[in-house]
Amino acid sequence: MxxxxxxxxxxxxxxxxxxxxxxxxxxxxxxxxxxxxxxxSYRSFAFxxxxxxxAWYLLYVLLSSYAGGFMGTKLFGNINVAFVLGxxxxxxxxxxxxxxxxxxxxxxxxxxxxxxxxMEGGK
Numbered sequence: 001m002x003x004x005x006x007x008x009x010x011x012x013x014x015x016x017x018x019x020x021x022x023x024x025x026x027x028x029x030x031x032x033x034x035x036x037x038x039x040x041s042y043r044s045f046a047f048x049x050x051x052x053x054x055a056w057y058l059l060y061v062l063l064s065s066y067a068g069g070f071m072g073t074k075l076f077g078n079i080n081v082a083f084v085l086g087x088x089x090x091x092x093x094x095x096x097x098x099x100x101x102x103x104x105x106x107x108x109x110x111x112x113x114x115x116x117x118x119m120e121g122g123k
């Protein structure tokens with residue numbers, strides 16, 4: 001697919017391809033303190049929430065299996081505890097996704113962009 005549009009002002013019309021980073025450059029970045037901080041920031045958020053959500057899910061499964069009387073308790077109309085806790089599973093899934101999105105935008109993306117820019121700029 002081609003276009004007849006003129007190149008943007010100030011450009012030569014042909015993009016300058018920067019050389020791809022080498023394996024050694026990737027290894028150096030992986031060993032850098034900046035990358036270690038990015039990993040630490042990701043792990044300090046993702047791991048605790050993953051463990052908490054799995055524990056919450058297993059609690060729901062165990063209650064469903066072994067506490068049928070409690071889970072069958074009617075709260076109002078035909079709505080029982082199991083139904084409310086099941087809906088809460090969905091709510092917590094979306095809550096965690098929203099929290100992760102905010103965390104990534106605030107803490108992870110700027111660090112990753114800085115590393116990417118440094119790698120692409122060859123600095």
